[in-house]
Structure formats: structure tokens, C-alpha cells
Amino acid sequence: NGWAVDGWALPDEVLRDAPTYTPKPSEIADLELLLSDAYTPLTGFLGSADLIALRRTGRLADGTTWPVPVTLEVPRSLAEQLDVTNPLRRVLVLADLEGAPIAALDATEVYPARKTTAGIAGRVRRLGDGGHGAFRRMRRTPAEVRETLPAGRILGVIADRPLHRPQLAQIARAARTLAAHLLVLVPVDSPGPDGLAPEALVRCVLAARDRMPSSTIVALPLPHHEGDDIRDAMLRTRVAAAYGVTHLLASSESMLSGGGLRVLVPRELAYDGRDGQWRSLDDIPPKHRRLPLTAAEIEDHLDRGTILPEWHTPPAVARELARARPPRRQRGLVVFFTGLSGSGKSTMATGLADALQESGERTITLLDGDIVRRHLSAGLGFSAEDRDTNIRRIGWVAAEVGRHGGVAICCPIAPYRDSRAAAREFARNAGAGFVLVHVSTPLAECERRDRKGLYAKARAGLIKGMTGIDDPYEVPLDAELTIDTTGLSHGEAVTTVLRYLGSNGWLDPR
Ligand code: PPS
Structure with a gap:
């Protein structure tokens, strides 16, 4: 063979x-x-x-x-x-x-x-030399890594989130107890569970390096296999073993020992206000005890732009995190209006763009239907395939605007869930927020307005494949905001969106 x-x-x-x-x-x-x-x-x-x-x-x-x-x-x-x-x-x-x-x-x-x-x-x-890419030099094979590891026990940590003081304290304890060398494996396949770009995650881990015992840090693409967290955890254990890990610090409860490797479930630590040490929860009287921040609390700090407290996060890590996840009012954002023709999405999108241009707090790109279909999607029609392509293109461009801190406002019909989900995913991968606004004005009202006369034509059979008449509109189940513009003034509809964005931190409070 x-x-x-x-x-x-x-x-x-x-x-x-x-x-x-x-x-x-x-x-x-x-x-x-x-x-x-x-x-x-x-x-x-x-x-x-x-x-x-x-x-x-x-x-x-x-x-x-x-x-x-x-x-x-x-x-x-x-x-x-x-x-x-x-x-x-x-x-x-x-x-x-x-x-x-x-x-x-x-x-x-x-x-x-x-x-x-x-x-x-x-x-x-x-084939080829293994390619390029950010932090490529940190992507080493198991054989290369094992060769550089000292003899004896190897404590493995899979860092799919930045390491804060509680994790660093757990690592230090385990390494000390086992007298082990530390091997940190950083998954860099796709944005981590908290939406952090892989490069940013690596920077955050490196920023914690001087708080760790002597360590080897390796980046590797650990894919997520849909629908099975336990098996994914088992796979991580296998991969860690291949890299030479003898003792793996569990990052989830579903991790099991196996493949010649032991999984350690670390003790829950808390911050002891008396001397500023992290120690077992039970060893600290409740009134001096501070529990680690939850992922949601950390996210909230970042969203608001408040600095992560020093008792919890080393300042160098906090700085990297704040740079990677700027506060929402500065972070890129895609506002994606979807709804039937004549539902009022373009009017709302334009109104929102105008309001933000006036306040000057954000840079705006309006991906209006006409402009998109004339330039970005020129040549596309209204078949299912063309509509899907149209929405993915809009989603991609919008995400790039978001990547650079801008606000992209889109207002296509976007009738399909899958295409909208793809647009959301593009934004997430670019580190931008995504707000889906379902303009839910009922068909009867859209047809009554019929500004372009398209519904009349569709009813008369003169045009085929009109959304809502003889082409499907899949109602969103994941909209952040749903607005029916029946009986609403232009100003009221726009104000609803501005209020939502303001109260969720995407704009200065209004
Ligand atoms: S899609 O489905 O998201 O790709 O559509 P979009 O790019 O938003 O384009 C919708 C506008 O094109 C006009 N138009 C049609 N709409 C729906 N179905 C058919 N068959 C169709 N043919 C032309 C229509 O004026 C839409 O404009 P809006 O602003 O939504 O009324």
C-alpha cells in the first residue's frame, strides 16, 4: 500500500x-x-x-x-x-x-x-507546504509538539475561551499538584462560543501567558460536529492525547477519561476578598467570597464598554478582549429588514439611515433593494436560487461593513430562512452584531398599498413568482424586532427601531 x-x-x-x-x-x-x-x-x-x-x-x-x-x-x-x-x-x-x-x-x-x-x-x-494564515506558526503537528515537551506529566487545557483569573488559578493548582508541564490547545477553527475571532482568542491566551506556569501553546482547528457535544468532547480528548497530554483539565462536564489520558474536573474556585487569592469555594466565608463572572456577565461588560475588573481578569487579557469586542455603540452592526413587498421596509431603512446620518454617531451603508439589484446583484432574477444568491451577497457585504465598525442597513424581501441565517452567520463571523427586523405588515395591507402595481399584475397572472402571491415568504422565527406598519406613521416606525437599538446599547441612549 x-x-x-x-x-x-x-x-x-x-x-x-x-x-x-x-x-x-x-x-x-x-x-x-x-x-x-x-x-x-x-x-x-x-x-x-x-x-x-x-x-x-x-x-x-x-x-x-x-x-x-x-x-x-x-x-x-x-x-x-x-x-x-x-x-x-x-x-x-x-x-x-x-x-x-x-x-x-x-x-x-x-x-x-x-x-x-x-x-x-x-x-x-x-500537498504543498501547509499554507499560510494568521498564527500559522502556532499550528504545529502532534509529532512536532511531542518532540519539544519535557518528559513526565503533561497537563492539557483546551482554551476555547480567554483565560481569566479563576481558570488561571485552576491551571496553576493542577500543574503544581501534578508537577506537570502545561500544554494549552487553542481552537482556531471558527469563532468561539462567545463570538470571539480565532486570532483574538489566540491573542487573549498569549496575553495570559505570564500568569501561567511554564507552557507550550498550540493553535489547532478543532471542528464542531453538529448535534453531539459529548462525542465532540470525546474527540477533543483524543486529540489532546495525540498531542501528548496525560492529564486534561475538563472544560465541560461531558469530558471523559479515555485513550490513556485522565480528565480532571477542577474544583470550583472563588475570589477571597480577605487576601485576594482564588481558593475553593468552601474555604471562604460567604461574605468575603466573590464568584467568577459568568460568560453572560463578561459579555455584558464588553457590550457596555466597562473594563473587566482586575480581581477577575488580568489587565493584559482585559485589554485584548476589549479591543476584539468593542462596546456595542462602537461595534459593527447589521440591521436587516425583511418583509413582503410594500410592507414598509425600504421606508423604515431609509428613515433609520437618515436619523443616524443626522446624529453622526455611526457610519452608515444603506444596501437598498434598488441599488443592490442594479449593482451588486445585477443580472439576478427572482427564482429561488437567485433570491438566495442575492441575500447571501447582501449579507456578505453587510458583514464586511460590520467588520470595520460600520452600520449596514439592508432591506430586501429576503423570503427564505436559510438565506437570512447565512446573513446572520456572516455577521457573526465578522464580529458584528445582527438585528433582524421583521416588517410584518400583512399581505392584505401590502396589496392595498400596491405602490408599484405588482400585486395587481400578479393577481392578473401577468407576472409569476410574486412573493406572498405565488411565491413563499417564510416568516422569521428569530427576529429581534417585529413591526407591523399598518396604521403607523413613518416617524413612529423609525422611532421603534431607534429605541430598540438605543436600549440594547447599539446607539447612544436616546
Ligand atoms: S429578494 O427576494 O429578497 O431577492 O427580493 P429583493 O431583492 O428585495 O427585490 C424585491 C423587489 O423587486 C420587485 N419585484 C419582486 N418582488 C417579489 N417578487 C417578484 N416576483 C418580484 N419581481 C419584482 C419588487 O418591487 C420588490 O421591491 P420592494 O421594495 O420589496 O417592493
Whole structure:
């Protein structure tokens, strides 16, 4: 088996002629971990026999325990280009988001996955030099890391959130008790649970470094596998073990020992007001005891722009966090109006933009329907696919505005939940806020207004696919604000939005 050894022969023509595919981000993260051997003993994406065995028994077909399905799904049309019986025609090149090759996959099985996709199983081998990207130098393979670790116990910490004093105290205690070297693994796959960009998380962890015992810090893409936190936790444990961790500080209760590694559930610590030390809750009389801030309390400090208190967070960490999550009144924001044609979204969006231009507190980009369809989405029509593309484009541009601290105001019909969810996700990944305003004016009222005469035409059958008449509008279930403009004046509708933004900290209080 030429694959297992470094000298897997891959003639240049095979690579040149092989189809190229860019997997989705979580699959790329899996791929990186496969290539670095962090998923040992896995060497590639799983096939149907392993997936069936895994579902039934929690083990692969050969009996190896393994927590999560590690799979690759591609469009069926692409899978059809591969011939798994021919070693020269079964190679698929996997590329990053920019199209640069990351790996070659030697497909040994193609199996049906969803309606329009197929799963591809097979070993992977790295192509190229491992790529670039922020903090790339911190992305080291398990073998590289293990080589630099001292002999003896290795205390592992998975830092998917910044480390504040309570966590730092737990780490210091555990390292002291075990006489262990510390290995901090920082997941940098996607924004963490609190919406912090991966680079910002790394900066926050590095900012706490001088408060830790002697340590090794490694960044790695730990993907999230949908719908199963326990199995994800088990996978994290496996990966930590591959990196040489002997004792892992649990970051969630679902972490279990296994794979030759012990999971330590740390004691709950509190701040002792008498001497400023962090110690076990039970050792501090209640009136001197301060509990660690919850994630929500930390978020709230950041949203308001109040400095995290020094008893809780080292100032260097607080500074990095404040830079990464500026107060809401300065943070980028996407205000996304959705609703039927004639519901009043454009009018409200324009009114909001005008009000903010007048106060001068924010820079505004108005992504108005007309402008968008004339420039950004020129050539798109009103098919389901075109509408989806239109909304994703708007969402992407809006998120970029938000990334740079601006306010983007959008007002397309945006009839589909999935496209709106994508827009929300873009904003989140850019570190911007997202406020969905459902302009819920009923169809009857929109039709009565019928400023452009489109409803009349649609009723007469002169135009097809009019939203609300013969094309669906999926009512949002996740709107931050719902406004029916029936009987509301222009000013009242805009004031409602301004009040919402003001009372949630996105604007100076009004
Ligand atoms: S979408 O679905 O979000 O991509 O639509 P959007 O970009 O907002 O464009 C909606 C405007 O295009 C006009 N128009 C139609 N709307 C709905 N259905 C059909 N078939 C259609 N054909 C043209 C309509 O004037 C919409 O403008 P607004 O401002 O919403 O009234």
C-alpha cells in the first residue's frame, strides 16, 4: 500500500487532471487534523462500513473506538468524475477557500449521502507546504509538539475561551499538584462560543501567558460536529492525547477519561476578598467570597464598554478582549429588514439611515433593494436560487461593513430562512452584531398599498413568482424586532427601531 508510506507515487499528470474541490470549513478542519495525525489512527475520511459500525457500536468497522463521523461530502456531479477502480482516476484534490491545494485524496469509495451529494472515503496526503494564515506558526503537528515537551506529566487545557483569573488559578493548582508541564490547545477553527475571532482568542491566551506556569501553546482547528457535544468532547480528548497530554483539565462536564489520558474536573474556585487569592469555594466565608463572572456577565461588560475588573481578569487579557469586542455603540452592526413587498421596509431603512446620518454617531451603508439589484446583484432574477444568491451577497457585504465598525442597513424581501441565517452567520463571523427586523405588515395591507402595481399584475397572472402571491415568504422565527406598519406613521416606525437599538446599547441612549 503505497499510501501509508511517504513515497506514495502520484504522477504529475494525475494531480493535474484530478478534479479539485473546496470542502466546507468544518471538513477542512477535519482534513487538517487528519493530515497532522491529530486524528490518529485515522488516516482519511471514513466510508460507509465505518459509518454504519460507528452509528451502531461507537466503533469503526475494525473495532477501533472512535467518537465522531469524519466525513467528506461533495456534489454528486463531482463524485461521478471519479473512478474508484482506477488508481489514476480516483484522486481528488482538496483545496482551501482560495483554491490552493491542501491535500490529495485517494478515493476508495463513493457512497450516497444526501439528495444532491455523495460521501467520499479514502486516505489523504498533504500537498504543498501547509499554507499560510494568521498564527500559522502556532499550528504545529502532534509529532512536532511531542518532540519539544519535557518528559513526565503533561497537563492539557483546551482554551476555547480567554483565560481569566479563576481558570488561571485552576491551571496553576493542577500543574503544581501534578508537577506537570502545561500544554494549552487553542481552537482556531471558527469563532468561539462567545463570538470571539480565532486570532483574538489566540491573542487573549498569549496575553495570559505570564500568569501561567511554564507552557507550550498550540493553535489547532478543532471542528464542531453538529448535534453531539459529548462525542465532540470525546474527540477533543483524543486529540489532546495525540498531542501528548496525560492529564486534561475538563472544560465541560461531558469530558471523559479515555485513550490513556485522565480528565480532571477542577474544583470550583472563588475570589477571597480577605487576601485576594482564588481558593475553593468552601474555604471562604460567604461574605468575603466573590464568584467568577459568568460568560453572560463578561459579555455584558464588553457590550457596555466597562473594563473587566482586575480581581477577575488580568489587565493584559482585559485589554485584548476589549479591543476584539468593542462596546456595542462602537461595534459593527447589521440591521436587516425583511418583509413582503410594500410592507414598509425600504421606508423604515431609509428613515433609520437618515436619523443616524443626522446624529453622526455611526457610519452608515444603506444596501437598498434598488441599488443592490442594479449593482451588486445585477443580472439576478427572482427564482429561488437567485433570491438566495442575492441575500447571501447582501449579507456578505453587510458583514464586511460590520467588520470595520460600520452600520449596514439592508432591506430586501429576503423570503427564505436559510438565506437570512447565512446573513446572520456572516455577521457573526465578522464580529458584528445582527438585528433582524421583521416588517410584518400583512399581505392584505401590502396589496392595498400596491405602490408599484405588482400585486395587481400578479393577481392578473401577468407576472409569476410574486412573493406572498405565488411565491413563499417564510416568516422569521428569530427576529429581534417585529413591526407591523399598518396604521403607523413613518416617524413612529423609525422611532421603534431607534429605541430598540438605543436600549440594547447599539446607539447612544436616546
Ligand atoms: S429578494 O427576494 O429578497 O431577492 O427580493 P429583493 O431583492 O428585495 O427585490 C424585491 C423587489 O423587486 C420587485 N419585484 C419582486 N418582488 C417579489 N417578487 C417578484 N416576483 C418580484 N419581481 C419584482 C419588487 O418591487 C420588490 O421591491 P420592494 O421594495 O420589496 O417592493
